[in-house]
Amino acid sequence: MNIYDVSRQAQVSIATVSRVINGNPNVSEKTRKRVLEVMDELGYTPNIFARSLGLNTMKTIGVMCADSSDPYLANAIYYLEQALRRNGYNSLLCCSGYLPDNKKKCLELLLSKRVDGVILAGSQYIESKPQDNNYLLEAAKQLPIMLVNGALEGKGIYSTICDDRTAIFKAANSLMISGHSHILFLYSGSSYSSIQKLKGYHDACSRAGLPHREDLICSCPKDLDETVRLLCTVAARGVLFNAVLASEDIMAVGAVKYAHRAGLSVPDDLSIIGYNNSTLARCADPEISSIDNKVEDLCNATVNTLMKVLEGETVPSKTVISGELIQRGTTNF
C-alpha cells in the first residue's frame, strides 16, 4: 500500500495526492474529495505516507563513485550492486566527479533520498586536507559510511582496502631480483591508493639499496596516446629503463605500444607490469602482466561489513585484502 496505489485508484498524479495530504489549496474540491475517499477506502494515512517516502522503511544503499567511465570503478559499481542485491538491498548510484564540492553535493543528494548507508567506491574520496573530509565524518553520524579502497578514521566509517603498497613493492622487488634495476614507475593522481603505490615503489628501491631517482618516477595521464608520448619523451631525455611498472593498465598498454614503436622486444628488452588486471591488459599483444587488486573481493567484503553494521554487530573499522600479480606475456621471471 503506497502513494502510487492512491494515485492510480484516484486517477490523479502523485503530486495531487501530496497536495491533498498537505492541505495545499491548489486542488479542486471534487479532486480532493475523490483522493480522500480512495485514501479512506485503502486505509491509507499520511503517517504511512511519510513512511512510504523512505523514512526507515526502504532498504536502499547509496553508492558513489567519481567516474563510471573508469573501468576499475565501473566494475566496482557492478560488484557492489550484485552483492547488495544478494542481500536484499536496492542501490542508488551517484557519480560525483573529482571535485570536493560535487562529492559533497552527491552525498547530500543520497542522504536526501533516505538511504540506509553509503558506499564510496574508489580511493578518490579521501582528500589530502583533513577538513575536506569533514562532510564524511558528519554524514557518518547519521548512517554508516563505507569506503572501498580508501581509509579514513572516524566513528561510523568502515574501510575495506587492497594493500596496494605491498602489491607494488612485491612486483617491483620481483623485477629488481630478475635484473631490472631501472624501473620506470608511472602513476596518476594523488589519491590514497596512488600514494600507497608510490610508497611501495620506494620501499622496493630501499630494499634493493637503489637510490631514489626522481627521473624514474613519472606522473602520467590515464590515456593511451599521452602515455606513449611521455615514454618517448623520457627515452629522448636519455633516461634508461628496462622495465615499466604502471599504476593503471591503460598506461601499461601505452608502454607496450611504445616498445613496438621503439623496436624493443617485450619482455626481453622491456618488461611491463600493469595494475587492476582489467580487460585492457588482456587486449594488448603480448597480453600484459598485471596486479589484480581484487575489486570483486573488496566489494563483497564491503557489503558484508555493511550488512553486519546495519544488524548492529561490532565489526573492525578496517579490512585489508592482498593484491596478486597475474603473470602474462610482458614479464618472464
Added chain:
Amino acid sequence: MNIYDVSRQAQVSIATVSRVINGNPNVSEKTRKRVLEVMDELGYTPNIFARSLGLNTMKTIGVMCADSSDPYLANAIYYLEQALRRNGYNSLLCCSGYLPDNKKKCLELLLSKRVDGVILAGSQYIESKPQDNNYLLEAAKQLPIMLVNGALEGKGIYSTICDDRTAIFKAANSLMISGHSHILFLYSGSSYSSIQKLKGYHDACSRAGLPHREDLICSCPKDLDETVRLLCTVAARGVLFNAVLASEDIMAVGAVKYAHRAGLSVPDDLSIIGYNNSTLARCADPEISSIDNKVEDLCNATVNTLMKVLEGETVPSKTVISGELIQRGTTNF
C-alpha cells in the same frame, strides 16, 4: 531550509524529526518539545517537510542501465551524468541487470525516490514481448521516459538512437566492395540494437546479391577467450571467411587474437571491424577499425530532449544519429 537543518539544530536524528511530525509516540516529551521549538524557530512546517522529501522540488533524474561493467554502458552513464549536471540536474543511477523483473523493480525504486524523469541507457530495455514493456508505458504516464538507443512507441516516451542498421550495412558493404565476400558476422543477444545490426548485415548481403548464409552468422559471447574459441571452431568446421564484422569491440579483439594464433596476417588475410569504438579497440595490435556509435552525442541529445520535455516544449519522439566507421590497422579499403 530542510529537515536536515531541524535535525542538526535540535541535535536529533532525521528519523526522530519525522516521528515528531507524524505524531509517533516513540519520542520522549523532552525531545518532542525541542524539535517543535526548533521547527518553530526555523519556520519549518510539515508541508515544507513533505516538499523537502522530493515532491516536485528536487531536480533529480533517474538513470538506469543493465550493467555498469559493460564499457559502452559505463561511458553512457558518464556522459549522461555530465550532461545532466551541466543542466543543473542531479542524477541517480540504478543498475537493473538483464531480467525483466529486476528492470521493473529498478524503475519502481527510482519512481519511489521522486525523480523528475527516467533515462534508460542501452537497448536492453525493449523486450521482444510487447506486454513486458507495459511497465514503461505505465511509468510514462507519470513522468518522461527517455530511451538511449532503444525505441518504443508511447505517449511520454522519447527515443534517441544510433542508426546501427545503416552503420553495419555501410561497413559490410565497404568490405564486400573491397573483395570480402565471406564476412563472418558476430553478434550478441536479442536487444533492439542487436537486431538492427543483424538486419544491416542482411541488407548488405542482399545489396551485393550474396545468399543468406547462416554459417557466416554467429551468436558470440562478449568474452575474449570465448570469441577466440568460437572462431577456431568455425574455421575447423571448414567455413571460409576473410573478414570478421563484430557487433562489439571485445569480439573484434578476439578476432585479432584468433588471427595471430592461426598465423593469419591482419588485414591482408583477415579484415576485422569492431563496434563501439571503445578503448579496447585501441589496445589491440594492430589497432582495430571500429564503428563509432556516438555514445556521447546520443547522451547529449537525450538530455537536451529531456530538458525540453520538462520545460513543456513539444519535441519529436524519436531522434536518430548516424554511426561512423573509424578506420585503423585491421582494414585497408
